[in-house]
Amino acid sequence: MKISVVIPMYNSRNTILNTLNSVKNQTILPFEVVIIDDGSKDESVTVVEDFISVNSALNIQLVKQKNRGVSSARNVGLKLAKGDWIALLDSDDEWLPTKLERQIQVLNENPTIDFLGTNRNGEYFDKILWKKLGVLTRISPKLLMVKFIFVVPTVIFRKKIVLDAGYFDETQKYAEEGNYFIRIAQKYNCYLLNESLVVTGDGKAHFGHSGLSGNLKEMERGELKNLKDALSLKIINHFQYSFLVLFSILKYFRRIVIVKTRQE
Template identity: 40%
Template structure:
């Protein structure tokens, strides 16, 4: 069982250093760490070149490309990865030391799992239990998988077409749904990652903080899912309704915390 870690990065040299340190400190290291520099304009490339020279024990593979976004960067990393499984990490997140070891243990017992996620401060499966299967219907209601917590079979990622590169928000959700349609997905109910310095997945700075963009991304996922599929329209409509309620709740939370009223949809 071979693991490749794929990290897309763009102009975040210092945060990338912390992310890489969390991979290097794993009790079970991946066979390779593929860093895809998505056209950084800072000193990221010089830092990575120096790291390859000064840390020959770190299995670092560096790929540089023109800026095309995180989906294209992850796809490029998947294509050149040599592992049976790809473990994703973003450059502003980190793994806790036992992350990969715990997922390896689960996959050794459950080799039919194609996509395995893990918990974080903001994400645990509601019904408890160490390992919870996440079926397609549950996935349509919400995205249960944070990208830096995901380990997925490389052949399945490629067969499903990778991350849709024409989406800049919720592209991970679109891919996970494609996988869940035909393969077993599960969540390891343990906190094994820290996302963005512990920030919420919404309402903060950066791309994920743009609530309108996030909601538009969810709607686009549903639109693409509905296209070309027959049946299930009523259930999907319910999922879209729940997404609208979730969007309004997020806006209310952020407006309350900022002490401002922002009723616009």
């Protein structure tokens, strides 16, 4: 199994080294690491170049482009990836040492799985609304619209998916990964490994902090767009769309309350 790790990077001089060390410290190393610098204005590129110079055991490719956004950077990485599996990682997140080994083990034991995500920051899901979750649970596109289970740095998927499902929507700035994963789940066997193998955002709460996920209003707009796209793709019907829109808005207001309470 050849795994290509795709890492978009923008002004990440303070975090990218920890991210790369988390790849270096994997109990099973990937086939290659593709880093796309999205027009960084800080010393991110220098940090990566220095890391490459002293870590020849890792097959790292650094590609520089003008700033076009994270989706563009990820798409470039997807196109360059030579492995038969792709693992996504962001430049401010870290994998626990056994992340790839554990996913490879599950994939070898379950060859029908096309896409496998894990948990992060110590979380474990007993159930999501009506759906009870075990150690390994198939995730439908409708369930992804109820709760965004798959987080970018936790997932690994077959490269062939890209040839069919296409790429990230570069016109969508928020919740773009949700849009992509819902489209994939419509056609492929997507599973959650209910184990925490990734640290995101330095272990902070999943929303309400700086960065893209910190903009709650724009994130909500992105999620509502995803629901509209799902309706267009006939993943959901009009009744389900109306219910999910209402549910999403309620979640949005709940998040606002949580953030305000946290700030007090």
